[in-house]
Amino acid sequence: MLRGAALPYEKDLLEALAGIAATSPFRRMAKAGDFTMPVAMTNCGAAGWLTDRTGYRYHRNNPDSGQPWVREGR
Structure with missing residues (x-):
């Protein structure tokens, strides 16, 4: 919809994403019904979305890792 709108911020966005992925690596989650999601995802912030064979939450x-999605100060 806003083609090219983020281009001026590309370097900063990619660096921020690399920092998030270093703490919370991309992973392909399983969905209820025993299907694996076709995309890999990561999370950051106070709570991350996840899914497994028991459902979504x-x-x-x-x-x-048992660690917060992104540590304080990152």
């Missing part, structure tokens, strides 16, 4: 910690 928000959670404060990354289930893979």
